[in-house]
Amino acid sequence: MSYFLFKRLLTLLATLAATSVIVFAVLEVLPGNAAQVLMGPDADPAAVAAKAAELGLDRPALARYADWMRGLLRGDMGNSYSYGTPVSELIAERLTLTVPLAVLAMLLTTVLALLVGVVAAARHNSAADVGLMSLAQLGMAIPNFWFAILLILLFSVRLQWLSAGGFDGWYWDDGVWAGLWEGLKALILSAVALAVVQAAILARFTRSAVLEVLREDFVRTARAKGLSRRAVLWGHVLRNAMIPVITVMGLQFAELLAGTIVVENVFYLPGLGRLIFQSIANRDVIVVRNCVMLLAGMVVVVNFVVDVLYAVIDPRVKAHEL
Known part of the structure; x- marks a missing residue:
């Protein structure tokens, strides 16, 4: 196992x-030029050149x-050109929204996809199977930003159950997370908008994987021993079908992190995606660079975790590597 992890860790570092x-x-x-953006379009060229030298852009x-690599190794991402504050502080502040949003969307995706995929596979070629897969196909065709607008029109404008946007943040009061419920309410619509497309994709993968495992001999053996269909389906079949499902889940979590760029702007949420959008508009390259590197690092780490889960779920993967 240690050799397996060592190889995967080397791959992770090389990829980063x-x-x-x-x-x-x-x-x-x-x-574009960050110094020109900061000084304005009509600024004197000498002043722009001086600003570029101050920012180190002339090097x-x-x-x-x-310098960037040395700073990352020390945990120093530099200072934002536009905000004039450390980039690490900006990112840390925005991650308190983006990470919970992605995790909430991933939880919704997993629950919906596993439920729909397993039920559809268990009722293969029935009306339930056809209906669920038709809904999944429709979900795959819906852009998440368009679905987000529909959610706002329904739950915010017409029903007025939830806010159309904004986020007041998480706050600690008298030993409890007083803002937890309000924060979840502010994120639920955006999480659903992100989860629908991913759940539809994962449901189809889950159905295919479960159908393949259902044809294995050990399933018939388990049934012959007296286990109920539900026990065999959820206790034996699903676990053996999880390898391809986990692969897709790992990729989807990374895609959810990247997808927040669009959805956060639709719901006006002050997360990492909105920070990237604003930094691109301001030509704040140092913020964009570190944010993109952070997202890429998250993708690589997620893939590393998926590889480790392979070995935990199916020891044959580890044995093949050795």
């Missing part, structure tokens, strides 16, 4: 290193990349 080079190089070739790209 390659990602940092790509992110830095791509942002270097983007048009060679290789030197700036090396």
Whole structure:
């Protein structure tokens, strides 16, 4: 197991290193000048050049990349050009919204997908199977930003049950999270908007994986021993079908983190996605660079966790690596 983890860890570090080079190089070739944006379009060229020198933008790209890497290793992401505050503080503040939003969306995705996928597989070729898969196909075709607007029109404008946007934050009062319920209410519509498409995709994968396992001999053996259909389905079949499902779940969680960029802007939520959007508009490259690197790092770490879960669920994966 230690050798398996060592190989996966090396792959993780190599992927992060390659990602940092790509992110830095791509942002270097983007048009625009952060100093020009900060000084204004009519600023004197000498003043713009002085501002660029103050920000370190006149230094060679290789030197700036090396400084960025050294800063990341020390936990120092530098200061934002637009906000004038440490980037790490900006990101930490926004992650308190984006991470709970992605986790809530992933929980909704998992519950809905597993329920729909298993029920559809258990009733293969029945009216329930056809109906559930038709709904899943419809869910895959719906853009999450368009579905988010529909949710706002229904639950915020017409029914007035939930807020159409904004987030007051989590707050601690007298030893309890007093803002927990209000925070969840503010995030529920955006979480549903993110989860619908992902749940539809995962439900189809779950159904296919469960159907494949249902044809195995051990399923018939378990039934012959007297186990109920429900016990076999949820206790034996689902676990053996989880390898391809976990693969998709890992990719989906990373996609949910990236998908918050659009949904947070629809609901006007002050999360990481909105910070990236605003930083792109302000040509605040240092914020964009660190945010993109953080999202890429989350994707790589999620994939690493998925690989480890492979070995836990199915020891044959670890044995094959050895």
